[in-house]
Amino acid sequence: MKEFGATILRVLLGVIYVMHAYLSLVVFTPAGVASLMGKTMGLPAPLLMAWLLILVHALGGVMLILGLWTRWAAAANALLMLGALVKVHLHQGFFMKAVIADAAAGRADVAGYEYVLVLLGATVAQVFLGSGAWALTRFR
Numbered sequence: 001m002k003e004f005g006a007t008i009l010r011v012l013l014g015v016i017y018v019m020h021a022y023l024s025l026v027v028f029t030p031a032g033v034a035s036l037m038g039k040t041m042g043l044p045a046p047l048l049m050a051w052l053l054i055l056v057h058a059l060g061g062v063m064l065i066l067g068l069w070t071r072w073a074a075a076a077n078a079l080l081m082l083g084a085l086v087k088v089h090l091h092q093g094f095f096m097k098a099v100i101a102d103a104a105a106g107r108a109d110v111a112g113y114e115y116v117l118v119l120l121g122a123t124v125a126q127v128f129l130g131s132g133a134w135a136l137t138r139f140r
Contacts, residue, residue: 006132014064021058067135074126081120089113
């Protein structure tokens with residue numbers, strides 16, 4: 001049954017990352033995400049970083065859902081979540097609050113880091129667990 005625990009985690013994480021890519025691409029738009037990354041995080045080349053976030057979340061999410069190079073997909077997404085935790089959410093306090101994100105203005109109001117921390121922990125766990133059952137590629 002342990003194999004199915006890893007599978008459930010893998011598929012749920014994949015869906016979350018694909019939906020986050022959708023949010024960044026369609027709702028906030030790459031330009032809006034770039035504005036947020038430049039103003040809120042002070043990242044260099046924010047438009048490039050926005051597209052990197054969208055691609056890693058989208059492709060990595062699909063790879064997680066399919067069980068294709070699961071550890072690599074999880075590791076790439078874990079790095080992004082670590083960056084989000086440190087650069088955006090850590091100073092906001094632990095508990096989630098109402099989130100108001102205005103990507104066009106490059107502003108995201110206080111959110112808290114509990115969700116990002118759980119997502120980071122689950123994604124790192126997936127790196128260690130591997131693909132689980134029903135994966136396209138399985139390494140033991």
